[in-house]
Amino acid sequence: MRRLILVVGLCAALAGCGGHKDPSSTKTKTVTIAVNAPFSKTPYVGQTIADGAALAASKAAVDVNGVKYRFRIKRYDTGLSPSTAARNVRKAISDGAVAVVDEGTGVDASWQFARDADVPLAITYQGGEGLVDAAKRPNVFRIAPTDHGMAFRWAEYLIPKKLKIAVITDDSSYGQQGAKALHEAFSENMSSVATKLTVPADAPDLSPQVLRARRAGATALLVWAQPTTIASVLSAARSSGWKVPVYSSPTGEDPLVRQQLANHPDWVDGLTFASGRPTAEVGAGPFLSFQRDLENRYGVQLVGVKTPDGAQVVQPPDYAMYSYDFVNVLAAAIQRAGGTGDKKKILSALNQVTVAGANGDQRGFNENNHEGVVDDDVYFATFDGMTYRPVKDDPLSATLVPIEQRR
Amino acid sequence: MSRRTLVIGLCAAALSVPSVAGARTVSLPWPPQVLPPAPPLAPKVAGPLAISPRFFRRVPNQERVVVGLDADGTPNAVRVQQTLTLKRLGDYVFAIPAPVTTVLPGPGTGSPPGRRTNQILWQGFSPGIRKLSVLADLRVAESAPLLPAKVHVERTAVVIENVTGVTAKSYTADVEPVGLGQVVERIRNAIRRGFTAEGLNVEVHGKEQPVDVRVAVPLLVSGTIRSGDVVRRFKAALDGIHRTTLRLAGVGRDPKISMRVRTVDVPDRVRATQSVRDQLANTIDLELAYARKRQYDQFLAAADPTGHSSTTYVYRTSPRPVSAAPIETSGSGGNTVGWVALVVVLAAALPVAAVVWARS
Numbered sequence: 001m002r003r004l005i006l007v008v009g010l011c012a013a014l015a016g017c018g019g020h021k022d023p024s025s026t027k028t029k030t031v032t033i034a035v036n037a038p039f040s041k042t043p044y045v046g047q048t049i050a051d052g053a054a055l056a057a058s059k060a061a062v063d064v065n066g067v068k069y070r071f072r073i074k075r076y077d078t079g080l081s082p083s084t085a086a087r088n089v090r091k092a093i094s095d096g097a098v099a100v101v102d103e104g105t106g107v108d109a110s111w112q113f114a115r116d117a118d119v120p121l122a123i124t125y126q127g128g129e130g131l132v133d134a135a136k137r138p139n140v141f142r143i144a145p146t147d148h149g150m151a152f153r154w155a156e157y158l159i160p161k162k163l164k165i166a167v168i169t170d171d172s173s174y175g176q177q178g179a180k181a182l183h184e185a186f187s188e189n190m191s192s193v194a195t196k197l198t199v200p201a202d203a204p205d206l207s208p209q210v211l212r213a214r215r216a217g218a219t220a221l222l223v224w225a226q227p228t229t230i231a232s233v234l235s236a237a238r239s240s241g242w243k244v245p246v247y248s249s250p251t252g253e254d255p256l257v258r259q260q261l262a263n264h265p266d267w268v269d270g271l272t273f274a275s276g277r278p279t280a281e282v283g284a285g286p287f288l289s290f291q292r293d294l295e296n297r298y299g300v301q302l303v304g305v306k307t308p309d310g311a312q313v314v315q316p317p318d319y320a321m322y323s324y325d326f327v328n329v330l331a332a333a334i335q336r337a338g339g340t341g342d343k344k345k346i347l348s349a350l351n352q353v354t355v356a357g358a359n360g361d362q363r364g365f366n367e368n369n370h371e372g373v374v375d376d377d378v379y380f381a382t383f384d385g386m387t388y389r390p391v392k393d394d395p396l397s398a399t400l401v402p403i404e405q406r407r
Numbered sequence: 408m409s410r411r412t413l414v415i416g417l418c419a420a421a422l423s424v425p426s427v428a429g430a431r432t433v434s435l436p437w438p439p440q441v442l443p444p445a446p447p448l449a450p451k452v453a454g455p456l457a458i459s460p461r462f463f464r465r466v467p468n469q470e471r472v473v474v475g476l477d478a479d480g481t482p483n484a485v486r487v488q489q490t491l492t493l494k495r496l497g498d499y500v501f502a503i504p505a506p507v508t509t510v511l512p513g514p515g516t517g518s519p520p521g522r523r524t525n526q527i528l529w530q531g532f533s534p535g536i537r538k539l540s541v542l543a544d545l546r547v548a549e550s551a552p553l554l555p556a557k558v559h560v561e562r563t564a565v566v567i568e569n570v571t572g573v574t575a576k577s578y579t580a581d582v583e584p585v586g587l588g589q590v591v592e593r594i595r596n597a598i599r600r601g602f603t604a605e606g607l608n609v610e611v612h613g614k615e616q617p618v619d620v621r622v623a624v625p626l627l628v629s630g631t632i633r634s635g636d637v638v639r640r641f642k643a644a645l646d647g648i649h650r651t652t653l654r655l656a657g658v659g660r661d662p663k664i665s666m667r668v669r670t671v672d673v674p675d676r677v678r679a680t681q682s683v684r685d686q687l688a689n690t691i692d693l694e695l696a697y698a699r700k701r702q703y704d705q706f707l708a709a710a711d712p713t714g715h716s717s718t719t720y721v722y723r724t725s726p727r728p729v730s731a732a733p734i735e736t737s738g739s740g741g742n743t744v745g746w747v748a749l750v751v752v753l754a755a756a757l758p759v760a761a762v763v764w765a766r767s
Contacts, residue, residue: 280498281497281498351523352523352524354456354500361498361500362456362500362530365521366521366522366523366528367521367522367523367524368510368519368520368521368522369519369521374518374530374531374532375518375531376518376531376532377531377532395496395532395534395535396532396534399496399497
């Protein structure tokens with residue numbers, strides 16, 4: 001009889017469990033988006049990715065069957081270490097992240113953890129070629145210019161100038177990815193390349209390497225490297241009186257380059273970098289509106305240098321717009337998937353939705369291609385007086401309006 | 408005084424047009440209303456993305472549709488190579504609806520095409536001129552019924568049939584001949600330039616009487632039939648109205664067909680010497696036949712549906728493509744039923760078992 005009472009009691013308790021409130025019936029659900037970036041090693045990159053994602057998360061509104069989804073951002077610092085980055089992704093998944101916004105370090109290892117959990121991983125900074133493959137890595141997406149696209153745009157832009165280019169890359173993984181992409185892009189026009197040099201990423205003085213480039217007959221330097229390397233190359237060339245034109249990867253616009261050369265602002269003049277265009281054909285309106293929202297929430301990102309007439313220089317949040325756009329694409333995919341209940345559906349929906357990007361462009365992925373920035377969208381900009389503006393001798397760049405960088 | 412006379416004269420002239428004033432302006436039968444909507448292929452899509460109006464009339468469209476045929480002439484594969492040429496500087500984002508199974512970059516494309524459910528996606532920047540080319544495999548069940556010609560292989564004959572013909576609702580009426588003449592010229596001009604004819608309105612006196620008309624696209628079919636070592640060539644025009652089939656009798660066993668089909672100019676039978684009613688009937692024939700031809704000149708929709716398009720259809724006897732074994736779905740749906748059944752059984756059995764155990 002005591003057993004019977006025990007069983008009846010247990011049944012009653014179990015029945016009580018059935019009456020527990022179903023989480024899906026709540027009116028608001030908060031989902032977490034992880035931001036995995038090198039906050040400690042390259043704060044500008046980490047901060048700009050996180051700010052863009054956080055701004056979108058604060059504004060994104062998904063309403064599915066009466067459930068309102070809200071988004072929050074959780075930061076994980078990679079310290080530029082691939083193993084830390086991979087560990088972070090595992091941690092983020094165990095923390096319940098619905099997606100990972102990633103700078104790109106360690107993705108070769110971390111994407112599989114995300115795949116096993118059906119979690120989308122979006123790279124919003126690095127452009128390395130093997131990182132994204134819609135067939136082999138179906139959960140990896142990217143909204144950032146690809147190395148392949150930038151390298152081919154460089155070839156398209158520089159070869160007609162009949163320059164003899166010294167290609168300088170550093171030994172960081174970023175530099176080596178760039179070296180690979182540039183090799184492919186210039187492989188059919190090797191006569192344009194005077195020499196190829198790999199330099200140490202942390203070398204304080206690159207004078208010997210720059211001298212070698214000069215002796216090889218170079219009439220231009222194309223540097224694909226960390227910001228400090230670009231500053232060192234400029235410093236070595238200009239201090240020796242060599243007024244060679246210098247072209248660079250998107251790291252050329254990193255505030256660190258200008259900070260390191262703050263005592264010689266004229267050395268920065270003429271530096272031309274490639275990057276994803278911050279404005280679309282519709283003009284600067286959408287980007288300026290995005291920039292204003294970002295500054296109102298997180299403050300102005302001062303570069304720490306001044307223009308020749310004494311105005312403070314601010315950094316346009318061009319990379320922030322990529323993480324911002326991804327969060328908006330994700331929100332649209334969650335809306336289309338009918339909520340966060342079925343993660344496979346979200347992954348599938350990410351291939352089908354398009355949103356208006358921060359720069360006014362259409363942003364989205366498709367089943368063939370998980371690149372959110374098409375190669376055509378790479379533009380070139382040149383520094384003058386510590387601020388930059390699009391070049392005029394490239395068809396795409398010539399259509400873009402300059403972004404105000406003075407405060 | 409002479410001015411006064413002039414004014415009175417003008418007023419009189421204006422008042423003397425009551426018959427014209429009593430006329431109504433009506434359009435010729437509007438192709439989207441009276442003709443079937445497909446081709447071009449138009450599967451259901453989630454978010455249609457149309458090309459920016461800046462590119463209108465500046466995106467020539469060329470297509471080559473390759474149809475694989477079974478031994479009996481049944482289509483077993485449809486592949487399209489579509490080439491679009493953007494002729495303006497600027498951004499482009501647009502999607503072509505198509506029942507695609509695979510989407511690959513075509514020869515010489517300036518950027519790779521994307522694929523979404525039932526869509527070919529294009530996005531990029533045109534530096535003034537940009538060629539976009541795609542190779543797309545289509546779902547046969549949805550695309551083959553819209554091909555312009557059918558092939559039937561019989562025991563000793565091959566029959567090629569123009570299947571573009573449809574019956575459309577039209578009308579006959581007393582129309583104002585000068586306006587009708589202008590409309591004919593508009594249609595002829597559109598045909599010359601390869602654009603959609605627009606502004607086709609006429610002044611009608613009295614009521615229109617509805618009539619049905621037969622509309623078809625004239626096709627030129629040419630090719631070879633190989634049976635063993637014997638190769639037979641053929642070439643014929645099938646207008647789809649008076650002549651719809653080409654019967655090639657006396658072919659050997661297991662014929663291998665290789666055939667090109669393309670649309671040809673629609674016949675213009677409008678003559679000034681005809682009665683106005685006949686002119687109207689022939690004008691409508693010309694208008695609808697041209698509109699129908701434009702449909703088959705865009706098997707896949709053109710980025711600019713009003714612009715210049717041309718399509719060549721190639722039919723070839725070829726083995727049925729081997730499709731990979733269907734991947735077993737992870738089957739959340741199928742498993743769900745099983746799990747639900749298990750839970751129901753357990754929910755019923757557990758208390759009973761527990762009570763039995765408690766009483767044992």
